[in-house]
Amino acid sequence: MKLRSEFLIHQNDNETLLVPAGSAEFSGIVKGNNTFGEILSLLKDDTNESQIIKSMCERYEAPEEVISQDVRKILDSLRSINALEE
Amino acid sequence: MSSTYRIADVNIRLSSGDYSFKIYAGDYSFDGAAPDIELYVSRDDVDYERSQPGGDSCTDSYLEALAVFRKISERMPKYDTFLFHGSAVSVDGLGYIFAAPSGTGKSTHSAMWRNMLGERAVMINDDKPMIRSELGHAEIYGTPFNGKHSLGSNIHAPLRAVCILKRGETNHIERITPDDAYPLLLRQTYRPHNKSMLAKTLQLLDRLKHSVRFYELHCNMNPEAAKVSWEAMRP
Numbered sequence: 076m077k078l079r080s081e082f083l084i085h086q087n088d089n090e091t092l093l094v095p096a097g098s099a100e101f102s103g104i105v106k107g108n109n110t111f112g113e114i115l116s117l118l119k120d121d122t123n124e125s126q127i128i129k130s131m132c133e134r135y136e137a138p139e140e141v142i143s144q145d146v147r148k149i150l151d152s153l154r155s156i157n158a159l160e161e
Numbered sequence: 162m163s164s165t166y167r168i169a170d171v172n173i174r175l176s177s178g179d180y181s182f183k184i185y186a187g188d189y190s191f192d193g194a195a196p197d198i199e200l201y202v203s204r205d206d207v208d209y210e211r212s213q214p215g216g217d218s219c220t221d222s223y224l225e226a227l228a229v230f231r232k233i234s235e236r237m238p239k240y241d242t243f244l245f246h247g248s249a250v251s252v253d254g255l256g257y258i259f260a261a262p263s264g265t266g267k268s269t270h271s272a273m274w275r276n277m278l279g280e281r282a283v284m285i286n287d288d289k290p291m292i293r294s295e296l297g298h299a300e301i302y303g304t305p306f307n308g309k310h311s312l313g314s315n316i317h318a319p320l321r322a323v324c325i326l327k328r329g330e331t332n333h334i335e336r337i338t339p340d341d342a343y344p345l346l347l348r349q350t351y352r353p354h355n356k357s358m359l360a361k362t363l364q365l366l367d368r369l370k371h372s373v374r375f376y377e378l379h380c381n382m383n384p385e386a387a388k389v390s391w392e393a394m395r396p
Contacts, residue, residue: 084359084361088340089340092343092344092347094359096352096355096356097351099352104344104348106344
C-alpha cells in the first residue's frame with residue numbers, strides 16, 4: 076500500500092496539504108495536521124497498516140488503540156478519494 | 162498553419178489543426194524571437210475539451226482555444242509562471258487580484274473598483290490571469306482568456322495584493338497570513354497533470370507568500386464594499 080504517484084504532499088507551516096495533480100480523479104485538496112503529514116510520509120514507500128501503526132507508536136506516547144483508530148481513519152479517508160495504491 | 166504569441170513574457174508557437182486560436186489571442190500575436198514553447202493542438206485535444214463539463218455546448222473554435230490554453234498552462238511553471246482563476250485589476254500601475262469560487266462576486270467587485278477609481282483602474286484580466294512568481298517579486302499578466310465579458314488587456318503589473326472574497330451581510334476586511342490564504346490560493350490555481358510541474362507550481366505559490374499581501378474581505382453588493390477593500394489594500 077502506498078500513496079498514488081499523482082498526489083503530492085506539501086508542508087504549509089503547521090499543516091500538511093495533500094494535493095492531487097490535474098490528472099487525478101479527485102480534484103480537492105486535503106488538509107491535515109502534522110500527524111496526517113507523518114502518515115503520508117510513511118506512505119511514500121510501500122507499507123501496510125500495521126507498519127504505520129508501529130511507526131506512529133514509536134513516535135508518540137499514546138495508547139496503541141488510540142493510534143490505531145487514528146491511522147485507520149486517515150487511511151479510510153485516503154481510500155475514499157482513491158489516493159492509495161493497494 | 163502556425164502562429165506565434167507572447168503571453169506572460171513567454172513566446173509560444175502554435176500549430177493547430179483546423180481552427181483559429183487568433184479569434185481569442187489576436188492582441189497577443191507576436192513576430193520575432195524564437196519560441197520558448199511549441200504546441201500542437203489536435204482533434205483529440207479538442208475532443209477532450211468537449212468531454213469536460215459544459216464542453217458539448219461550446220463551439221469547436223472555443224474548444225480549440227481551451228485546449229491551447231490548457232497546454233500552455235501545463236508548461237508555464239517552467240517559466241516561473243502559473244495560471245490563476247481570479248479577477249485582476251491594475252490601479253496606478255500596481256496589480257490586485259480578487260479570488261473566490263465562481264459566482265461569489267469577483268468580477269462585480271473589480272467593476273466597483275473601476276467605477277470608483279475611474280481611469281486609474283485598468284482591467285488586467287477578469288477570469289484567468291497569469292502570475293509570474295520570483296523570489297521577492299510577483300508580476301500579474303493579462304492573457305487571452307478574460308472571461309465572458311472579455312475584460313482585460315495585454316498588460317502586466319507588479320502584484321501587490323490578493324484579496325479573498327466571501328459573501329457577507331456587512332463589509333469588512335482583514336489582513337490574513339499567507340498560510341491562511343494558501344489553501345484557497347491553491348484551489349484557484351491551475352494544477353498541472355504533470356507531477357513535476359505541479360511540484361514547481363507549489364514552489365511558486367510558496368514564493369508568493371513572501372512577496373504579496375493577503376486579505377480576506379467579507380462583502381455585500383453595495384458599492385461601499387469597494388471603498389472598504391481599497392482603503393485597506395492601497396499603498
